[in-house]
Amino acid sequence: MRLPQPIRDNLQFMLAETSSQLSNLITLFDEPSADLTQRILDRRGYAYNLKMRIHDACVNAVRNMDTSQRLETHSLRAAESIATQLERLTGLVQDCARQLDGCKRRGILKSLSATGLLDDVHKGIELIRTGIEEEGTKTAMKVSDLAVAMSSKHESFFEGQSRDLQSIDHPDRVLTAFFVATQLNEMSVVLRDVSESMVGARLGRPLQRDRFRLLETAFEDLGIDQSNVAKVAETNSGTNISRIGGEHEDGFTAIVKDGEKRKLKEERKSVKNWHEIFPGIAPQILAYRKRGDNAALTIEHLPGLTFDRVLMSSSDDQLKSAQQQLSKTLRAVWRETKSDKQLPPNHMSQLRKRLSSVLEIHPEFARGKGRIGRTRTRSLDDLMAMAEEREAKTPAPFSVYIHGDFNLDNIIVDPAEEYVNFIDLHRSCYADYTQDVSVFMVSNYRLQVLDQRTRHRITDVAENMHATARKFAKQQGDPTFETRLAYGLARSFITSTRFILDRELAKSMYLRGCYILERVIAHPATSASQFRLPIRELFS
Incomplete structure (x- = not known):
């Protein structure tokens, strides 16, 4: 794949994050732990932010590309797709962690671990790491072959578990209901993603529903027009940072952070502590709103x-x-x-x-x-x-x-x-x-x-x-x-x-x-x- 170095670097960071999450899940299968489950869930914002950096970099690369570089658009599209799928994979890891939370049926966990499916995913990540560095399709085919083998393993595992349901009346109906419900839930996820993308057309980034509502409320509190809000950056911890436009010489008047309530609550407390211990060194908090597990913190913009x-x-x-x-x-x-x-x-x-x-x-x-x-x-x-x-x-x-x-x-x-x-x-x-x-x-x-x-x-x-x-x-x-x-x-x-x-x-x-x-x-x-x-x- 022919990619600009910043995009290549962020793909490597994303592969490393995905590999780390998979390793944690493998450990969780062998040794269920509430602390490890929480550690996996706490990383949910990092892969998303890496994906958005890659997407933004691909858009900028296309915008600045001349006609002689047309071939590179295929690599850029592939990079966007890989980033999206890796972010989806980390989401599936987190879904598995939630399902395993509190699971006491160690036999099921051992059976899942014995299939080697998670180990195969890990192998796939390492192949992708190699594949993005080459221009041919040899490694890509190895990833495809591995995926086919994983499907066969999954089918065997499913058949084995189905036999255990023979004691239940009409187990096929139960299983069918399970699968239909799963597909319906995936449809709701698609709708949610479309909704977040529509919000992103206005604010410059997709936002979860609760986080958008939080920002909307924060803007209303301060009498701010959403059109004056622009994305500035995102952090490794999953917190987004936006700036609020104004009439000041530097073009904006405040900073809004939205993300996990726990992290923003910690920052709010720390800022208050600084004001008590050493006034003047920390920015002023203009507003704080919370909704579910999310929160939004509006902070004064500091000149300099x-x-x-x-x-x-x-x-x-x-x-x-x-x-x-x-x-x-x-x-x-x-x-x-x-x-x-x-x-x-x-x-x-x-x-x-x-x-x-x-x-x-x-x-x-x-x-x-x-x-x-x-x-x-x-x-x-x-x-x-x-x-x-x-x-x-x-x-x-x-x-x-x-x-x-x-x-x-x-x-x-x-x-x-x-x-x-x-x-x-x-x-x-x-x-x-x-x-x-x-x-x-x-x-x-x-x-x-x-x-x-x-x-x-x-x-x-x-x-x-x-x-x-x-x-x-x-x-x-x-x-x-x-x-x-x-x-x-x-x-x-x-x-x-x-x-x-x-x-x-x-x-x-x-x-x-x-x-x-x-x-x-x-x-x-x-x-x-x-x-x-x-x-x-x-x-x-």
Whole structure:
């Protein structure tokens, strides 16, 4: 398939997400678990957003295509279709998880697992992963053959289960009723999808009925015309972000987020906490509406630029001013919210939790034990286990209120007012401040820019954040700051690779994470206060 790189990349992300969901379902068949069921259901927005990114990219590619590129339209159509079907497949996984929730008939589950059907689907995903990288049809035919074999297995399984119904009067009628009801339900799903597409013709994206009603109510509360609403972005968690047009110089007056009630409720609570703890740093909430499992949150629009835009495109003086203002703000927040409660950093447990997602994108990072000359090298699992044990013995001497997702695009800088604001605050909580520091530093490094001037600026910004935090640690009598930061940087370097398909950049980040773990483990635990990292070399 001949596809632009952004579309190819998002298809790979979508295949990785589908594969991960299938793996969870296979585990659920063997070991029913309410927690795993909920984890599967919580991912329902991610595949949809990936599908829409692919569709939008295909439309833009067609719009910008000249007559000499006509052949590529077939690949673009295929990419749209694959994205749609993969999103449908993840939906079926979630439907299965709902059906299995609370199921106590382990015999049925074992029978389903024994068919190997789920394993076949997993094989199909891997074949598709190969197929989109080739121009021929060989792999496509393998997928077709696998589908035929799966149909045969399904037929055999169905016949076996039907024999168990012989003790019921007229089992054929019961089964027929089941199938008719299923088809009718699928028809209702089609109608729902058409409805959502019609809504999308107005708002720029399909919306579930409840979510549309929520937005409609929110707009009515604020006296907003729907024609002034435009889609801005979507998040990995399934939350959509729209902007509300207005007469301001920058063209819009507020931001609307709609998605799962639980996640938006968390963000609403966090924003309120910020207003109580450190007024002025978080945006104002203009409206909050909930309906069923969904909610809509209307937030004031904050003027200014995200920190990554300042870093990438502003002058040296503007960047220096932004850094100074951010450092001043962070020190003030940390001093104001400092609590004597000691909390474990938990960097290694976070790494362990996200590692499967990393390996879905970069399976080559499943590092095992090895040898370089006469020197043995540790596996990644060994490094994490040793670091986790050491980290548990190095709690932060105090905690502060942190952002929780301190990436560059969640920091708003207003050059005119010399002021800093934080957005996307749903993960804010009291924790070790090395959480925010490490995330910020690595979010600089992972910017995919190659020009030397910008890379030097990235290194300078990372060094400046390190110096700010280190100075604060010294003032507050925090001797193990550097050691805990090392665990945080290792975690962020490795886990951030799940968002990076550039193999060279991803490998560079992964190796930096492993190097930091090796270095901090090798340092004597009794002298943790003397540990140092070569920051400039790590971020160059």
